[in-house]
Amino acid sequence: MFNACRRGPASLSRVLRAGSTLHLQSARPSTLSLITQCATKPSIESRWVHVASQLRQQATGAQSVPRESVQNQQQNVAVTKFQELIDYNLVHPNVVNEITRGMGLHTMTEVQSKTINQALRGDDIIAQARTGTGKTIGFLLPMIQNILRENPDFATRKRYSRARPSDIRSIIISPTRELAEQIAVEAEKLCANTDLRVQVAVGGNSKRAMLRKMQMEGCHLLVATPGRLNDLLTDPYSRVSAPKLTTLVLDEADRLLDDGFSKDIEDIIQLLPDRREVERQTLLFSATVPKEVMHLVRRTLKSNFHFVQTVQEGQQATHEKVPQRIVTIPGIENYLPCLLELAKREISKAAEAEAKGADFKPFKAIVYFNSTANVELAARIFEELRAESGAFGRHPLHPTEIIEMHSRLTQERRTRASDRFRRAKSAILFSTDVTARGMHFPNVSHVIQMGTPPNQEQYVHRIGRTGRADQTGEGFIFIPEHEIPEARRRLRGLPVSPDKSLEASKLDMSREAQLPAGLATSLDQLFAAVKIVDRDTKIKAYMSCMGQPAASPVDNVQALNRWTKFGWGWPAPPAISQSMAMKLNISRVPGINIQRNRLFEDRDAADDLNGPSRSREGRLDNFPDSRKFGRGGDSSREFGRDSRGMGRGGFDRRDRSTGRGGYDRRDRGMSRGSRTDDASSLF
Numbered sequence: 001m002f003n004a005c006r007r008g009p010a011s012l013s014r015v016l017r018a019g020s021t022l023h024l025q026s027a028r029p030s031t032l033s034l035i036t037q038c039a040t041k042p043s044i045e046s047r048w049v050h051v052a053s054q055l056r057q058q059a060t061g062a063q064s065v066p067r068e069s070v071q072n073q074q075q076n077v078a079v080t081k082f083q084e085l086i087d088y089n090l091v092h093p094n095v096v097n098e099i100t101r102g103m104g105l106h107t108m109t110e111v112q113s114k115t116i117n118q119a120l121r122g123d124d125i126i127a128q129a130r131t132g133t134g135k136t137i138g139f140l141l142p143m144i145q146n147i148l149r150e151n152p153d154f155a156t157r158k159r160y161s162r163a164r165p166s167d168i169r170s171i172i173i174s175p176t177r178e179l180a181e182q183i184a185v186e187a188e189k190l191c192a193n194t195d196l197r198v199q200v201a202v203g204g205n206s207k208r209a210m211l212r213k214m215q216m217e218g219c220h221l222l223v224a225t226p227g228r229l230n231d232l233l234t235d236p237y238s239r240v241s242a243p244k245l246t247t248l249v250l251d252e253a254d255r256l257l258d259d260g261f262s263k264d265i266e267d268i269i270q271l272l273p274d275r276r277e278v279e280r281q282t283l284l285f286s287a288t289v290p291k292e293v294m295h296l297v298r299r300t301l302k303s304n305f306h307f308v309q310t311v312q313e314g315q316q317a318t319h320e321k322v323p324q325r326i327v328t329i330p331g332i333e334n335y336l337p338c339l340l341e342l343a344k345r346e347i348s349k350a351a352e353a354e355a356k357g358a359d360f361k362p363f364k365a366i367v368y369f370n371s372t373a374n375v376e377l378a379a380r381i382f383e384e385l386r387a388e389s390g391a392f393g394r395h396p397l398h399p400t401e402i403i404e405m406h407s408r409l410t411q412e413r414r415t416r417a418s419d420r421f422r423r424a425k426s427a428i429l430f431s432t433d434v435t436a437r438g439m440h441f442p443n444v445s446h447v448i449q450m451g452t453p454p455n456q457e458q459y460v461h462r463i464g465r466t467g468r469a470d471q472t473g474e475g476f477i478f479i480p481e482h483e484i485p486e487a488r489r490r491l492r493g494l495p496v497s498p499d500k501s502l503e504a505s506k507l508d509m510s511r512e513a514q515l516p517a518g519l520a521t522s523l524d525q526l527f528a529a530v531k532i533v534d535r536d537t538k539i540k541a542y543m544s545c546m547g548q549p550a551a552s553p554v555d556n557v558q559a560l561n562r563w564t565k566f567g568w569g570w571p572a573p574p575a576i577s578q579s580m581a582m583k584l585n586i587s588r589v590p591g592i593n594i595q596r597n598r599l600f601e602d603r604d605a606a607d608d609l610n611g612p613s614r615s616r617e618g619r620l621d622n623f624p625d626s627r628k629f630g631r632g633g634d635s636s637r638e639f640g641r642d643s644r645g646m647g648r649g650g651f652d653r654r655d656r657s658t659g660r661g662g663y664d665r666r667d668r669g670m671s672r673g674s675r676t677d678d679a680s681s682l683f
């Protein structure tokens with residue numbers, strides 16, 4: 001979207017100006033938020049009208065109350081309990097009862113109270129509130145009531161529905177398929193006792209099957225991802241249209257208005273009825289609204305829109321109830337040892353609490369990486385962990401499940417993965433940002449981020465997967481030393497406190513060290529698992545990190561090379577073609593392993609940079625298994641001086657020629673190190 005703006009006063013703005021009701025808002029964001037706060041606050045605090053018994057008696061007929069009367073009541077009433085929506089005849093009981101009786105929710109959250117009251121008046125709204133505060137009901141409820149008010153017939157469930165795919169009254173756009181499906185499930189719950197038909201249209205699923213369902217059942221409320229929605233609205237054979245559209249919702253609005261989706265949103269708005277002919281309400285919701293999107297927000301909404309902000313400027317965008325810890329680590333090779341140590345610690349804490357009959361929360365974590373290839377590698381390694389040697393050994397984290405989630409999976413596998421994680425009592429979900437926004441998985445105890453997130457907003461959304469509604473949770477972020485300056489910049493102002501509780505976070509893999517027995521065992525298990533994972537998966541992970549923007553390409557290349565050496569035991573980092581190195585502007589970076597005429601490397605690299613879709617079985621690494629870590633002593637074990645020649649920090653003694661642990665900044669070419677295809681060199 002920002003690109004679109006740079007291209008000239010965004011073509012989106014041109015599209016939007018086509019609607020007569022659209023006047024460009026000239027107020028700056030700060031002024032704007034002040035204005036709206038003034039406008040909304042009194043209605044909540046001072047205009048409160050006590051529930052009158054005569055209004056209670058009218059509770060059954062919200063749909064039959066004339067619009068003007070509803071508006072008059074809305075002028076004076078700001079409800080904070082769902083039941084009061086019935087009491088004041090604001091929302092049909094068939095919808096409200098699903099919330100109070102079906103979901104057991106009674107008191108509105110702050111964002112719900114503010115948005116529901118405002119949106120029932122028909123105003124355009126942008127709402128910003130912390131993650132997990134119930135924004136979904138905040139837009140669904142007024143949206144459904146707005147349809148029922150115009151079409152009272154839909155308020156009760158009929159045996160036979162005569163809806164068609166062209167009956168769409170509301171469209172909700174979500175940036176991800178999983179989120180669209182989640183919203184549709186929630187919408188279906190609210191509409192269960194009405195005659196409204198909810199459909200979901202997302203990419204990755206069969207379009208034909210989706211259209212058949214839509215044609216059989218009809219559609220009043222469509223939840224969709226931008227690409228599939230665009231496709232449906234432009235396909236003349238789909239018969240999907242929205243001539244009577246009354247509400248458009250953009251959930252995760254800032255994401256939908258950014259570069260990645262702006263073109264689709266622009267096209268979709270062009271395909272919707274002209275606002276001069278069909279009056280439409282637009283609702284934008286997100287936990288983050290960066291200043292940069294405010295001008296696009298103003299263009300998307302009517303000029304008198306309301307900005308509902310429950311997070312004021314200068315306040316933390318994350319929950320205070322979620323302690324957030326930052327763990328600095330020597331290098332990327334420490335990620336998985338740290339994760340394994342943390343998982344074991346939290347799993348045994350939960351088990352102890354359970355045994356004592358104390359309150360406990362099973363370990364259920366989402367681990368975020370910045371690339372798909374890294375998610376695949378970490379998940380594969382964790383799947384291969386064994387407490388004892390042999391393929392059929394017990395998993396050291398049993399019964400915690402290992403699940404992976406990213407866009408390279410088929411839609412069917414993605415759906416299965418989210419369902420599995422949703423149902424799991426204890427699990428680790430390795431994920432890309434595909435689950436970072438909006439996804440509600442119950443009882444997530446930990447959100448663990450590996451490396452610096454792309455931006456502060458993404459950090460906020462990721463951490464928001466825990467501590468939702470009235471729950472607690474914890475956040476960890478692991479930052480390798482070379483990323484600290486950039487991480488400091490991106491995480492400025494966030495309530496993260498340093499954590500040094502993990503032994504593995506202090507472990508310099510390139511040096512000899514005395515290790516506690518528990519850590520030595522974990523490293524042993526990780527090493528055995530790394531050995532099993534195929535080479536291609538590792539190369540893709542390396543290439544994907546290479547392709548990511550880095551503050552210092554030199555530090556980045558060196559950190560990645562160190563990872564391949566001490567994390568995987570490779571004598572030299574993966575070869576990268578000259579052309580790829582030039583494309584990434586790293587061909588002169590010391591330590592880069594440039595190989596000419598290796599077409600397959602080029603292909604792999606291109607795959608990783610562009611997000612490959614094909615999956616291949618790669619070769620297995622062929623480490624001799626003669627040098628296992630073995631069991632440590634009771635308290636500690638000297639790492640590197642045992643009879644198996646562990647090498648310093650798991651690094652082979654033969655490799656000393658390359659300096660400490662075989663690698664330091666002076667060692668400009670990993671390829672100079674002697675080959676250590678050796679078990680002991682992995683960790």
Ligand SMILES: Nc1ncnc2c1ncn2[C@@H]1O[C@H](COP(=O)(O)OP(=O)(O)OP(=O)(O)O)[C@@H](O)[C@H]1O
Nearest residue numbers: 105107108109131132133134135136287438440469
């Ligand atoms: N009034 C309420 N009281 C208690 N729980 C609620 C209430 N409203 C919604 N919830 C619950 O809170 C959880 C989070 O809701 P929801 O997914 O809508 O949050 P959100 O604000 O959209 O989060 P995100 O910013 O991550 O998208 C859900 O389980 C929902 O059922």
